[in-house]
Amino acid sequence: MFTLEQISAFTAVYQHGSYSAAARVLDKDRTTVREHVISLEDNLGLPLFTIVGRSARPTELAHRLYPRAEILARQAQEFTLTALAAFDQTLTTLNIYHDVLLPASMVIQIERQAAEHFPQLQLNWLHRNRDETLNDLVSGEAQLAIMPHRNKLIPEKQIGYRSLGMLPLSIYVGQHHPLATQPEVAIKDLQLNKQYISENHLRAGIDMMKISPHQHIISNNDVLIALLRHQGWAVLSRIFAEEYVEKGDLVELTLTDVVNAHRHGLTLYYPTQLESDTTIGQFIDWFTDYARQYMG
Template sequence: MHTLEQLVSFVAVYEAGSYSAAAKAVQKSRATVREQVISYEDGLGFPLFTIDGRKARPTPQADALYLRAKLLIRQSEELESFSQAFFSSEVLSLTLYHDAAVPPELLVFLEKQMRRAYPQVSLNWLHRNREEAFEGILRDTGQLAILQHQRSVHPEREINFASLGNLALSIYVGPDSPLLEKPSASLREVQLYTQYVSENDINAGHSLAKLAPKYHVVSNVDVMCQMISCNGWGLLPDKVAEPYVKLKLLQKLDVDVMVNPINTGLTLFFRQGAELKEEQAFIMRCCRYYAVGHLG
């Protein structure tokens, strides 16, 4: 038989490549991690690692066990998280994370719906990147996150997700941009000007994140829109750019090579068991309701 602690130590050493690095990863002493692995080896009847200097080299048996052990650890974490969801207590506040790609109108819609249904609950809308949002959800300092798709949607942790749909993206320039002098600009013409790139798009690995030789990275979408209104251009979700277009600070640019719409996806992330909590389940339903009417 094995224990969960033994599996955690085994997987940590396998992934880190040494007992010292594994101990640091799981925040335990090196001696404790080594004892757990040795105890696991004794129960199995064969070694899992050979020591080569400071490195712990996995044996063929360790290679065969690794993925199964990692799966068992994850299932145990999900079971614990799901079980905790049954613990009922009065909800006084909820924290929802979002990144720069999320349309403000979606957040305003959720705020209005929650205020109407649960006026006693305080809502915190915090701008966070992907890793920060996942850490917050895992520590329960935040409950939900709406984030732009990345190369891999699944966070590979005990966090569930639901795809909400796609946002249309377009190239935007300021109202006085020379690129507006013709009905349609060529890609080569666009590349002559400074591109303002959202840090969010770079982190998401968007194919058009760095299209021009000269580009400036901006983390705040409001700052990015203000800069584009004065100089250069940028790729923005139409829903995000819409308020600036209405204020005549931005204008959509027609680019001849972009025949088909460019899209990026939005994903809702939440902890296992969130659907069992009334207020969180309500927000999740509202997100899906909005997505049906406003996202592709």
Template sequence: MHTFEQLATFIAVYENGSYSGAASALGKSRTTVREHVMAYEDTLGYPLFEIVGKKAVATDKAEQLYFRAKVVEKQSRELFDYSQALFSSDVHTLTITHDVFVPLNLMVETEQSIKQAYPHLVVNWLHRTRQEALAMLKAGTADFSLMLNRGKVFAETEIAWKTLGHIHLNCYARPESPLAKMEQVSLAHLQTETQYISENFLTLNVDFAKVSPRLHVVSNNDVLCELIKQDGWAVMPKEYMSAYLLSGQLAELSLQELPGSKMIGLNVFFPIGKEIHPVFTNVIECLVQKGCEMLA
């Protein structure tokens, strides 16, 4: 029977393509990694890798074994996280991280609902990048994270999530822009103008976010909006741009290739097992309910 350590080592060698790479990823010595693989091969009765130079090339049997091994490893980690969550103490503080595109009214109304249900609970709202938010969830320094969906089946780490609804994306420019004066704008037209892109979109690699070869990256959305008042255009969430449209400072572009809005999901992410605590369960339900109401 294999051990979990042997399984994890096999997966690390397979994914890194070498014993040295696996050793670095696991924080172990190359010798230890090789010993675990050899012990697993002895248990199985066949080789898993062929050494070609400095590379560990997976055998046909290893190729067939990898996916099932990955599933077992993932489930084992999730079981551990869930078992740890059973020992959670009483909740006194709630920390929620969010990216810059989460609608303000969603956060404000969630805060009000939490205060009504739990008057003594301290709620922290922290703006973080996706990488920072995921690290905080894994380390237990954040309880939830509100972030856009990357369009992938699995998250980057072992966490759970629920969908809150969809953010609607459109293209925007200043009213005086040649683009804004066109009845319909083609992607070819957009490629001739400077495009400002939010760092959030660049990190997520959202489809349709990168169009123009003249791409300027901006971290702050308010700065981005001020820039496109002067020149160029940007893909932005419709919910975020409504005030600029109402005041006439910016205009929404009508695209030939994309009638209507491009939609991207907004999720609440949380550590596995978090939902078993009644306070966290209620917060998740509150977010899902309000998200469905606001982001239908």
């Protein structure tokens, strides 16, 4: 039989390339990690690593076993965290992390539902970057997060997730910008004008971010909108930009050489140890309902 300690040691050595590095990650002695791997090799009757200097190089068998071992190790950790969370007190504060793609209409809808069903619960909507968000979800500092996809659905950290859908993105300028009244606008026209880029869009790896050679990176949405009223253009989500278009502050451009709007996915993340929490479960359902309604 194989033990969880053996599987955990094997996956850590595979991921980090040496017994010493795996030991630091697992917070165990190097000797203990090595003994677990050797014990697993004895049970298999075949080597999993070839030692070259201080490095542990995976064998062909290790490459075949690793994907399944990673799943087992992840599920074991999730089980432990969920079991420990059963002793925690009821949530009184909910920290919801997000970036600039979070639709304001989503916040309004969730706030209304929370006020009705959980009037004593304090909701904190906190703007954070992706790396900080994932780390705080693992540590428990954040309970929920809305972040863009990053070229893959499954997150880098051991956290739960739910893919919400796709947000349409488009090009916007201020109402007095020359492109706002130009009969036809193409990408070559955008390249001749100043482009404002949200820092979080860059971090999310959204493909259509860099078009103009005249780029200015902005980390604050309010500042970005204020600048757009006077000059330049930017890529924004349609849901976010809608209110500024209705006010007459911004104009959406239709490009002659782009047939359909670019779309980028949003994912809801949460700590796996809170998956069985009734409050978190209700919020997950609310976010899902919003996504089904507005993010097809």
